[in-house]
Amino acid sequence: MGMGWHEWPLMIFTVLGQCVVGGFIVLALALISGRLDNDRTRRVHLSMFFLWVLMGIGFIASVMHLGSPMRAFNSLNRIGESALSNEIASGSVFFAVGGIYWLLAVLNKMPAALGKLWLAVTMVLGLLFVYAMCRVYQIDTVPTWHNGYTTLGFVLTMFIGGPLLGFLLLRAAGVCGCAMRILPVVSVLAVLISVASVAMQGFGLAEIHSSVQQASALIPSFGSLLAWRLALLVLGLGCWICPMIKGRAPSVAWLVIGFLLVVAGELIGRGMFYGLHMTVGMAIAG
Numbered sequence: 001m002g003m004g005w006h007e008w009p010l011m012i013f014t015v016l017g018q019c020v021v022g023g024f025i026v027l028a029l030a031l032i033s034g035r036l037d038n039d040r041t042r043r044v045h046l047s048m049f050f051l052w053v054l055m056g057i058g059f060i061a062s063v064m065h066l067g068s069p070m071r072a073f074n075s076l077n078r079i080g081e082s083a084l085s086n087e088i089a090s091g092s093v094f095f096a097v098g099g100i101y102w103l104l105a106v107l108n109k110m111p112a113a114l115g116k117l118w119l120a121v122t123m124v125l126g127l128l129f130v131y132a133m134c135r136v137y138q139i140d141t142v143p144t145w146h147n148g149y150t151t152l153g154f155v156l157t158m159f160i161g162g163p164l165l166g167f168l169l170l171r172a173a174g175v176c177g178c179a180m181r182i183l184p185v186v187s188v189l190a191v192l193i194s195v196a197s198v199a200m201q202g203f204g205l206a207e208i209h210s211s212v213q214q215a216s217a218l219i220p221s222f223g224s225l226l227a228w229r230l231a232l233l234v235l236g237l238g239c240w241i242c243p244m245i246k247g248r249a250p251s252v253a254w255l256v257i258g259f260l261l262v263v264a265g266e267l268i269g270r271g272m273f274y275g276l277h278m279t280v281g282m283a284i285a286g
Contacts, residue, residue: 014058014133019054022159026183027048028123047173101119134150137150157266161263195226198269202222240254
């Protein structure tokens with residue numbers, strides 16, 4: 001019983017993957033808007049490289065969980081039938097299509113019209129990747145996961161970390177605009193919804209039990225971990241929002257610190273999620 005730290009590769013893979021999808025959507029919308037001049041467009045494309053670095057780290061962590069690269073390839077054997085195969089396949093396609101776009105754009109080989117279409121398709125692929133991650137954990141023999149809280153938690157990570165990551169990369173590229181002010185609002189609302197949903201899930205754990213175990217006993221420090229997660233998220237978003245309240249653009253350094261704090265908070269939340277694993281043999285709900 002306790003935190004699911006033993007699943008740290010999956011914690012890294014899912015949190016970074018969801019943040020990257022959210023960050024890519026922010027950058028893609030900025031590029032599609034057509035409001036960037038050629039110089040800023042070039043710098044945004046250069047900053048996009050860091051998305052693929054984070055995605056690469058996530059996939060390396062995923063392979064470590066599987067044990068060997070060959071198992072990663074074997075996991076693709078049942079695409080369309082296995083949720084795990086669909087997750088790996090959709091993530092790989094998103095990574096590949098987005099990476100090819102970035103390479104062609106950096107080399108100035110991407111036509112403008114095709115680039116916008118490519119970005120739109122890649123955004124859809126990213127959303128499908130997040131959806132595939134959600135489906136992996138909808139297991140009817142794990143009643144603590146087989147519910148709407150799982151899907152909501154994964155999607156909200158994308159809305160919490162993604163806007164901050166996208167804002168950070170746009171700021172690093174020298175892009176500032178009034179439209180970017182909506183991004184902190186999105187993250188704050190996502191945090192509020194996320195904390196409320198986790199609290200509601202915690203209260204509902206008392207109704208899930210087996211012949212030998214109560215789901216509410218899986219993580220004895222559930223409340224304190226939730227508090228730590230909230231504190232890290234608030235501090236991370238504060239690094240982003242406080243300078244804006246004072247009428248200043250947040251520096252790249254503070255944004256990096258803020259993103260690291262948010263990722264740390266989400267990793268705690270994801271560890272709590274894996275700590276709630278409770279197979280049935282004999283678990284029942286109600």
